[in-house]
Amino acid sequence: MKLDNGIAFRPETGAEAWIGLLAARGIDYLFANGGTDFAPLAEAFAKGSAQHWKMPQPVIVPHENLGVAMAHGFTMLTGRAQAMMVHVGVGTANAINGLINAARMQIPILFTAGRTPLTESGAVFGARNNYIHWAQEHFDQAAMLREFVKWDYELRHPEQVGAALDRALAIATSEPQGPVYLTLPREILAAAIAGAPAGERPLLVSATPPAVDPDSLEKVAKLLAAAQRPLLITANAGRTAQASAALAALAKQFAIPVIHYRPRYFALSSEHPMHAGWEPHALLKDADLVLVVDCDVPWLISQANPKPEARVVHIGPDPLFARYPMRSFRTDVALTGLVAPTLARLLERALAHAPGEATLAARRGEVTKRNEAARRQARSGIGSLPPALTAKYASACLNTLQDADTILVNEYPLVLEEMVVCEPCRYFASAPAGGLGWGLGAALGAKLAAPQKTVICAVGDGAYMFGNPTPAHFVSESMKLPVLFVVFNNARWAAVHRSTLGMYPKGAAAQAEVPPFAVLEPSPRFEHVIEASGGYGVQVSEPGELKPALERALRVVREEKRQALVNVRLEASYTKTS
Ligand SMILES: Cc1ncc(C[n+]2csc(CCOP(=O)(O)OP(=O)(O)O)c2C)c(N)n1
Ligand SMILES: [Mg+2]
Numbered sequence: 297m298k299l300d301n302g303i304a305f306r307p308e309t310g311a312e313a314w315i316g317l318l319a320a321r322g323i324d325y326l327f328a329n330g331g332t333d334f335a336p337l338a339e340a341f342a343k344g345s346a347q348h349w350k351m352p353q354p355v356i357v358p359h360e361n362l363g364v365a366m367a368h369g370f371t372m373l374t375g376r377a378q379a380m381m382v383h384v385g386v387g388t389a390n391a392i393n394g395l396i397n398a399a400r401m402q403i404p405i406l407f408t409a410g411r412t413p414l415t416e417s418g419a420v421f422g423a424r425n426n427y428i429h430w431a432q433e434h435f436d437q438a439a440m441l442r443e444f445v446k447w448d449y450e451l452r453h454p455e456q457v458g459a460a461l462d463r464a465l466a467i468a469t470s471e472p473q474g475p476v477y478l479t480l481p482r483e484i485l486a487a488a489i490a491g492a493p494a495g496e497r498p499l500l501v502s503a504t505p506p507a508v509d510p511d512s513l514e515k516v517a518k519l520l521a522a523a524q525r526p527l528l529i530t531a532n533a534g535r536t537a538q539a540s541a542a543l544a545a546l547a548k549q550f551a552i553p554v555i556h557y558r559p560r561y562f563a564l565s566s567e568h569p570m571h572a573g574w575e576p577h578a579l580l581k582d583a584d585l586v587l588v589v590d591c592d593v594p595w596l597i598s599q600a601n602p603k604p605e606a607r608v609v610h611i612g613p614d615p616l617f618a619r620y621p622m623r624s625f626r627t628d629v630a631l632t633g634l635v636a637p638t639l640a641r642l643l644e645r646a647l648a649h650a651p652g653e654a655t656l657a658a659r660r661g662e663v664t665k666r667n668e669a670a671r672r673q674a675r676s677g678i679g680s681l682p683p684a685l686t687a688k689y690a691s692a693c694l695n696t697l698q699d700a701d702t703i704l705v706n707e708y709p710l711v712l713e714e715m716v717v718c719e720p721c722r723y724f725a726s727a728p729a730g731g732l733g734w735g736l737g738a739a740l741g742a743k744l745a746a747p748q749k750t751v752i753c754a755v756g757d758g759a760y761m762f763g764n765p766t767p768a769h770f771v772s773e774s775m776k777l778p779v780l781f782v783v784f785n786n787a788r789w790a791a792v793h794r795s796t797l798g799m800y801p802k803g804a805a806a807q808a809e810v811p812p813f814a815v816l817e818p819s820p821r822f823e824h825v826i827e828a829s830g831g832y833g834v835q836v837s838e839p840g841e842l843k844p845a846l847e848r849a850l851r852v853v854r855e856e857k858r859q860a861l862v863n864v865r866l867e868a869s870y871t872k873t874s
Contacts, residue, residue, distance in 0.1 A: 297662070298392045300469050301350055303347070303348055303349060303350070305630045305653060305731070307340075307489060308449070308487065309336060309339075309340060309454065309486055309488060309489060309491065310336070310480075310484050310485045310487050310489060311336035311339065311340040311485040311486065312340040312343065312344065312489075313454065313457045313458070313489055314337070314340070314457050314461070314480070314485065314857065315337065315340050315341060315344060315349075315351050315352065316344070316349055316351065317457060317458055317461050318351070318352045318379055318406075318461070319349070319350040319351050319352050320350070320496060320533075321461065321462070321465055321498060322376065323350055323352045323377070323378055323379045323406065324353065324376075324378065324381065324807070325352055325353050325354075325355050325367075325370065325378045325379070325744065326352040326353070326354050326355065326361070326378075326379045326381060327353050327355045327357050327363040327364075327366055327367050327378065327379070327380040327381075328356060328357065328365055328380070328381050328382075329356075329357055329358065329359070329360050329380075329381075329382045329383060329387055329390075329646070329660055330356075330383060330411075331383025331386075331387065331410065332383075332408075332426055332428065332429070332482075333383055333410020333411065333412065333413075333482050334381070334383070334478070335422070335482065335486070336422065336482060336485035336486040337381070337485060341354065343656040344713075351541070352378075352379060352560055352683065354776060355744075356771075356774065357737075357767060357771055358389050358625050358764075358767035358770055358771075359390065359764040359767040360376070360388075360391035360394070360829075361390055361391060361392035361393050361394045361492070361733050361764060362378075362379050362394075362733075362736065362737040362740075362763065362764045362767050362768055362771065363382070363394075363462070363737065363738070364377065364391045364393075364394025364398060364405065364407070364736070364737070365393055365394050365396075365397070365733070365734045365735075365736070365737025365747075365763075366581065366737045366740050366741035366744065366771070367370065367379075367380050367398075367403075367405045367407075367737045368394065368397065368398045368401070368403050368405065368734070368737070368738055368741060369705070369724075369737060369738035369739060369740060369741020369742040369743075369744070369745070370711050370741040370742070370744055370745045371403050371404060371405065371722075371741075371743040371745075372401070372535075372738070372741075372742070373703070373721070373741075373742050373746055374745045375536070376464065376734075376737060377404035377405060377406055377469055377473075378403050378405065378406070378408040379405075379407075379408065380405060380406070380407050380408065381409065381410070381480075382406045382407075382408075382409045382410075383409070383410060383866040384409055384410050384411060384412050384437070385409070385412075385432060385434045385437050385440070386432065386698075387409055387410075388409045388440065388441060388477075388840035389440060389448070389488050390653035391407065391441075391841050392440065392441050392444070393732075393733060393795060394447065394731065394733070394734065394737070395407060395441055395444050395475050396444050396710075396727075396729045396731050397726065397727035397729050397731045397734050398474070398475050398670065398727070399444040399445065399474050399475055399619070399729075400592075400727045400729040401472070401532075401560060401728075402471075402472045402473045402474055402532075402614075403473065403475070403728045404465075404469045404473040404474060404475065404476075405468065405475040405476075406461075406464055406465060406468060406475075406476060406478070407445070407475050407476065407477050408478045408479065408480055409477070409479050409525070410479070410480055410482060410485075411433075411437060411450065411479045411480065411482065412424070412428070412429045412430075412432040412433045412482075413425075413429050413482045413483055413552065414481055414482075414483055415483060415596050419641055421483065421486050421487070422482040422483040422485070422486035422487075428470060433776050436608070436854055437450075437479055437842055438450075438477055438479065438686065440601055440742075441477060442477075444474070444475070445474065445475050445476050445477040445694065446462075446467050446468060446474045446476050447464065447467045447468075447476045447477070448476065448477040448478070448479075448829060449463075449464070449477075449478055449479075450478070450479040450480075450481065451478065451480050451481065451484050451485075453481065453484065453487075454485075454487045454488070454489040455489060455490070458495075458499060459499055459724055459729050460478060461478075462499040462500050463499075463500060463834055464476045464478050464504045465498070465501070465502075466498070466500045467502075468633070469502040470502040470503040470505075470835040471503075471505045471506060471614075471634065472484065472516050472613040472614040484699055485754065491856060493846060495592070495753055497784075499599050501830075502802075504561065504632045505613065505633075505819070506613060506632045506633055506634070507633060507637070508589030508631055508632065508633035508637070508638045508641060509631070509855050512631055513631065513641055513645060514636070514645055515629060516609050516629055516631060516642060516779040517642055517645035517646040517649055518646075518649050519585050519607050519609065519629075520550055520585060520587070520646040521646045521648075521649035521650045521651060521786070522649070522651075523550075523584050523585035524584055524659075525582050525584050525585075526550060526551075526552045526553075526583065526584070526585040526586075526587065527547075527552065527553055527555065527572075527576070527579050527580065527583035527586050527587070528543070528547060528552045528553070528554045528555070528587040528588075528589055529554075529555045529557050529580075529586065529588050529589070529591055529594040529595070530543070530554065530555070530556060530557070530559070530563050530588075530589040530590060531556070531557055531558055531559050531560055531590065531591040531592065531593070531594075531728070532559075532590035532592075532612070533559060533561070533563035533589045533590045533591075533593065533634075533635050533719060534559065534560075534561030534562045534563035534564075534592065534723070535560075535561050535590070535635070535720050536636060536720075536721070537637075537720040538636035539563065539590075539634075539635035539636040539639070540561075540562075540563050540564065540721070541636070541720070542635065542636045542637075542638075542639035542640045542643070543563045543564065543635070543639055544563075544564055544565075544568060544570075545639075545640070545643055545815045546597055546640075546642060546643045546646075546860035547564065547570040548568075548569070548570060548660070549643060549647070549656070550643075550646060550650075550656065550686055551570070551657075551659035551660035551663050551779060552569060552570060552587070552663075553570055553572035553579060553663050553666075553667065553864065554570050554572055555572050555573060555574065555575065555579065556566075556571075556573075556712075557574065557575070557594060557595070558593065558725075558728065559574075559592065559712075559723075559725060560724065560725045560726070560728070561591075561724060561725075562717050562720070562723045563720075563725060565717065565718040565719070566671075566712075566716050566717050566718065567716060567751055567848050568717055569660070569663070569664035569667060569668070570663060570664070570667065571667055571671070571708060572663070572666075572670070573667070573670055573671075573674070573713075573874075574668050574712050574713070574874040575874075576594060576595045576858060577595060577596070577599050577600035578600075579604075580595050580600050580601070580602055581600055581603065582603075583603075583606055584603075584605070584606050584607070585606065585608075585609070586602050586605050586606060586607070586608045586609070586873060587611060587632070587785065588608065588609065588610045588611065588615075588625070588874065589611045589612065589635060589639070590612035590613075591610075591612070591622075592617050592620065592634050592728055593625075593659055594625055595625070597625065601626070602626060607629075608625070608626045608627055608628050608629075609627075609628060609629045609630075609631060609632045609840060610625070610627050610629070610630045610631065611633065611635065611636075611638055611639070611642075612631075612632075613632065613633070613634055614632070614718040615627075615630040615631060615632055616630055621843070651827065653813065656869070660733070660820040663756070668785070671713075674713035675692075675713055675714060676688060676689070676692060676714070677714070678691050678692045678693055678696060678843060678856075680866060681799075681839045682839055683838055683839070684839065684866075685836070685837065685839050685864060685865060685866050685867060686867060687710075687711050687784055687786075687817070687866055687868065687869070688711045688713075688714060688868065688873075689710055689839060689842070690709075690782070690784060690842060690864050691709075691710045691711040691712075691713075691714040691715065692711075692714040693842050693843045693846055694752065694782055694846060695714050695715050695716055695831065696843065697752060697780075697846055697847065697850050698716070698717070698752070699720050699750070700718075700722075700750060701749050701750060702722065702749065702750045702751075703718065703722055703723075703724070703739075703742050703746065703749050703750070703751045703753070704722060704723045704724065704744060704754070705724050705725075705735055705738050705751065705753040705754070706724070706725045706726070706735070706754045707724070707725070707726045707732070707734055707735030707736075707738075707749040707753070707754065707755040707756065707759040707763070708725065708726055708755075708873075709754050709755065709759075709784035709873070710754050710873075711754045711873045711874060712873075713874055717762055722776075724738065726738075727751055732758060732759050732762035732763075733762035733763045733764065734759075734763070735753050735755040735759055735760075735763055735782065735842045736752070736753060736755065736760070736763035736768035737763065737764075737768065738753075738765065738778060739751050739752075739753035739768075739779045739781070740768060740771055740772060740775070740777050743777040743778070744775065744777055745775065747777075750780070750850070750853065750854060751779045751780070752779070752780045752782065752850075753780065753781050753782065754782045754784060754791075755781065755782075755783055755784065756783070756784050756785070756786070756790075757783055757784070757785040757786065757787060757788075757816060757819060757822070758788075758789045758791075758816065760781070760783045760785075760822060761816075761820075765822070765825050765826075766825065766828070766829075769825060769826050769828065769829035769859060770829050772859040773822070773829040773830050773859065775833070776857065777856045777859070778852075778853045778854075778858055778859045778860075779853065779854075779859055779861050780846075780850055780853045780859075780861075780862075781859070781860070781861040781862070782847055782861075782862050782864060783822050783825070783861065783862065783863050783864060784864055784866055785819055785822065785863055785864055785865055785866060786812050786866040786867070786868055786869065787815065787817050787818075787819040787865075787868070788811070788814050788815050788816050788817075788868060789813075789814050789816065790814070790868070790869065790870050792813055792814045793805070793811040793812075793813075793814035793870055794872060796811070796813075796814075797810070797870055819865070821835065821863070822835075822861060822863045823835045825861075825865045826859060826860070826861040829859070830858060830859075830860060831858055831859040831860055832851065832852040832856075832858055832859070833859040833860070833861045833862075833863065834848070834860075834861075834862055834863065835862075835865060836862060836863065836865065837865035842862075842864060845862055849861070849862050853860070
């Protein structure tokens with residue numbers, strides 16, 4: 297086989313074939329956290345470098361959870377799956393939090409791990425030669441993460457390298473997408489292969505995405521045309537620019553208010569006339585048709601539900617979220633299909649049954665007016681300085697830093713009412729699984745995918761510490777990935793105490809001077825952590841100093857190409873944000 301840089305590629309071992317084929321299959325990066333299982337790969341990389349093979353670029357990530365978040369961040373921007381390799385079972389264990397997030401976000405990742413050498417005697421090359429090789433063996437290494445990968449397998453023979461890789465990638469990238477897990481035993485990686493392992497073309501490709509059933513679509517089109525108070529709720533529909541455009545066209549034509557509920561992407565511009573904010577429960581009670589578009593949790597059943605005569609339609613590649621053990625939101629129609637083509641066809645078919653344009657125009661005017669008024673009321677902006685730093689004011693300040701080339705990565709502190717984001721694929725938030733420690737890595741992965749963009753990462757002080765800050769700042773420096781990190785630091789896990797207050801509003805914990813299990817004092821001087829990796833850090837506690845501090849930090853990122861961190865000392869507050 298010839299690599300596409302024209303160089304002949306004649307791998308001699310399983311490991312050599314593996315890395316050559318990764319590159320041949322379009323994998324740019326191998327996020328890596330190594331151990332004794334990596335020896336054949338390390339040897340293959342060194343040989344490949346000397347012989348100018350085309351290979352994925354290794355990215356050394358000193359914590360596995362950070363590496364998975366980086367792979368996630370890269371793929372959420374590009375749509376292209378990347379690979380990761382970790383050290384046997386222990387490395388796998390460290391990565392599971394990130395893999396749960398990726399699984400629930402349907403992000404494909406080729407996640408691999410070594411296996412402790414299988415053989416003991418030393419007769420086979422690569423056999424056990426270190427005391428850890430006994431204790432590190434698992435009966436079933438994949439068991440610990442099988443629930444959160446679409447497929448797992450162990451390479452049993454070097455001849456399988458091509459087939460296993462192609463099958464892994466085909467499954468990961470078929471809808472609904474998700475991570476897969478392949479284990480690579482050391483003796484198999486080190487073993488000689490006879491002949492070429494696989495060709496330039498993959499043996500198999502991903503399955504076509506699910507196409508919507510025309511009869512069910514027609515039924516929904518009629519429901520939409522007849523609806524007087526339709527409502528659309530989404531969390532993930534902004535995953536692609538095409539899906540955003542299709543949703544915007546449908547919402548505008550049929551005058552459908554769109555709620556982004558706990559959004560992981562923005563499907564509509566925040567200024568779109570149909571953008572109806574962030575809370576579904578008020579509108580839900582009046583709606584006669586609810587379109588739930590790629591949204592695992594469209595409302596909280598304990599808070600509000602559609603009225604009995606309303607119809608509820610779920611739309612997405614997996615509208616029942618079959619991998620969730622329990623999820624029983626009312627469903628009259630579950631339309632399986634990718635968001636972009638399904639909504640485009642729904643618009644086309646619904647137009648055939650639509651009420652007169654005058655009716656729609658009247659509703660459009662009404663919904664637009666209501667949404668604009670709500671937006672105005674919810675926004676405070678930076679006009680007046682608050683007496684103490686609030687998350688809302690900090691969000692408003694951060695909002696002023698953006699331009700059309702800014703990527704926002706939000707591990708949840710941003711108050712969305714303050715954000716103006718008009719372009720698709722510019723806002724990314726953490727997975728509904730809520731595995732904290734995603735933001736720093738996702739932001740670095742985004743920067744790796746889009747080096748020309750400005751990446752701003754907003755995290756709480758808790759999320760920052762979960763995010764493995766020392767490894768994250770190390771990767772930023774080593775890979776030249778300058779990101780602006782803004783830490784919304786209230787010196788606590790406010791969400792933890794908010795939950796206690798929610799269950800026991802008048803209980804003992806509500807009266808306690810120090811909320812149990814929630815306070816992180818003394819708060820670390822996070823601005824010093826980034827300095828250890830050549831970054832610029834500053835702490836701000838005066839409201840008037842925040843905007844200039846953010847602007848200065850952004851200049852460091854843009855002009856000096858250095859990472860920067862603003863440690864924003866917020867007042868303690870347990871108010872729920874969007
Ligand atoms: C891995 C993990 N551990 C624990 C939690 C539970 N948890 C949810 S929110 C939260 C607090 C996060 O703190 P911070 O980022 O400072 O945000 P704040 O709540 O203060 O706004 C915690 C601990 C989680 N989601 N993920
Ligand atoms: Mg906090």
